[in-house]
Amino acid sequence: MTSHPPLLDRHPDEYNDLRKEWLAKRLQLKQKVSAIQGDTHDPAEKKLKRARAHVFCDWIVATFGQKWLQQRGGGTVLDVAGGRGDLSFELWANHNIPCTLVEPRLRKPRKQHLKALAADPGLTLPRQIQACLDATTMVTHSSTFDLATLVVGMHPDEATEMIVDMALRLQKPFAVVPCCVMSRLFPTRRFEHQVVTTYDVFVQYLRSKHPNMQTTFLPFGGKNQVLYMLPCHYESPPPKI
Numbered sequence: 001m002t003s004h005p006p007l008l009d010r011h012p013d014e015y016n017d018l019r020k021e022w023l024a025k026r027l028q029l030k031q032k033v034s035a036i037q038g039d040t041h042d043p044a045e046k047k048l049k050r051a052r053a054h055v056f057c058d059w060i061v062a063t064f065g066q067k068w069l070q071q072r073g074g075g076t077v078l079d080v081a082g083g084r085g086d087l088s089f090e091l092w093a094n095h096n097i098p099c100t101l102v103e104p105r106l107r108k109p110r111k112q113h114l115k116a117l118a119a120d121p122g123l124t125l126p127r128q129i130q131a132c133l134d135a136t137t138m139v140t141h142s143s144t145f146d147l148a149t150l151v152v153g154m155h156p157d158e159a160t161e162m163i164v165d166m167a168l169r170l171q172k173p174f175a176v177v178p179c180c181v182m183s184r185l186f187p188t189r190r191f192e193h194q195v196v197t198t199y200d201v202f203v204q205y206l207r208s209k210h211p212n213m214q215t216t217f218l219p220f221g222g223k224n225q226v227l228y229m230l231p232c233h234y235e236s237p238p239p240k241i
Contacts, residue, residue: 051220052154052177052218052220052221052222052224053086053087053089053090053154054090055218055219055220056087056152056154056175056177056218056226057087057090057091057094057095059175059218059226060077060091060150060152060175061091061095061097063175063228063230064150064173064175064230066095066097068149069091069095069097069149069150070095070096070097070098073147074147075098075147075148075149076098076099076100076127076144076147076148076149077091077097077098077099077100077148077149077150077151077152078099078100078102078144078145078148078150078151078152079091079099079100079101079102079103079126079152079153080102080103080133080151080152080153080156080159080162080163081102081103081133081153081156081157081158081159081163082101082102082103082153082154082156083103083105084107084108084109084110084113085101085103085107085109085113085125085126085128086110086154087099087152087154088100088101088126089109089113089116089125089126091126092126093113093116093123098126099126099127100126100127100128100129100144100148101126101127101128101129102128102129102131102133102137103128103129103130104130104131104132105130106130107125107128107130109125113125129141129144132159133159133162133163133166134162138166145166145170146170148170148172149172149173150172150173150174150175151163151166151167151172151173151174151175151176152174152175152176153174153175153176153177154177155177155178155179155180155222155223156176156179157179157180157182158180158182158185158186160176160178160179160206161186161189161206163176164176164206164209164227165209167229168209168210168229171234173228173229173230173231174228174229175226175227175228176206176226176227176228177218177223177224177225177226177227178199178202178203178206178223178225178227179222179223181196181197181198181199181202183195183196183197189202189205190205191204191205191208192204199223203215203225203227206227207227210229210233212229212233212234212235213227213228213229213233214227214228214229214230214233215227215228216228
């Protein structure tokens with residue numbers, strides 16, 4: 001893949017059009033190279049990365065059911081390692097689904113979040129637990145975790161495996177979109193006697209934790225494979241965690 005457009009022996013007026021054409025071809029090649037095996041979505045029709053929270057939100061609502069997520073008696077969706085809270089804000093502001101952001105960094109709402117808050121005086125930001133997902137956090141906020149309706153993570157990096165393990169241990173429905181493997185942080189991970197260092201092996205490693213774990217692909221650019229379990233998937237044999 002060339003990093004710069006070729007030298008052009010053209011009239012200057014043609015340069016912008018030719019550059020746009022080159023950039024479009026470069027994007028198509030990049031999308032083709034980054035595609036994950038099994039992903040049947042047309043790269044040309046995928047949403048941009050900035051739309052991934054919206055796409056994931058719509059998939060969550062369609063898969064788990066808006067009414068089910070709304071009627072869980074004081075429960076909340078846990079958005080783990082959610083950064084600026086894009087996913088939890090989408091679920092709460094657009095679908096009235098209670099959410100809690102679990103993120104160690106202080107949340108910095110986006111401009112569109114602030115605009116939505118200004119336009120609707122009754123709208124608030126979802127609650128935040130400013131902490132990493134670990135055993136201490138689960139004990140400190142035990143009631144929140146016990147009442148959680150769903151655990152989600154969009155590219156949660158080092159929290160990915162913890163989300164899966166915690167959800168399986170508590171038998172909570174979950175949906176996580178893995179991204180970075182973080183093999184240097186987790187050198188002891190093994191799948192079929194090999195060190196987990198690549199994305200594909202990482203996904204297999206996570207899926208091996210429960211025989212009923214499901215997978216599908218979301219229509220946005222970048223890592224877009226989601227691993228998930230519905231309430232009905234918690235059947236024997238028990239999870240391997």
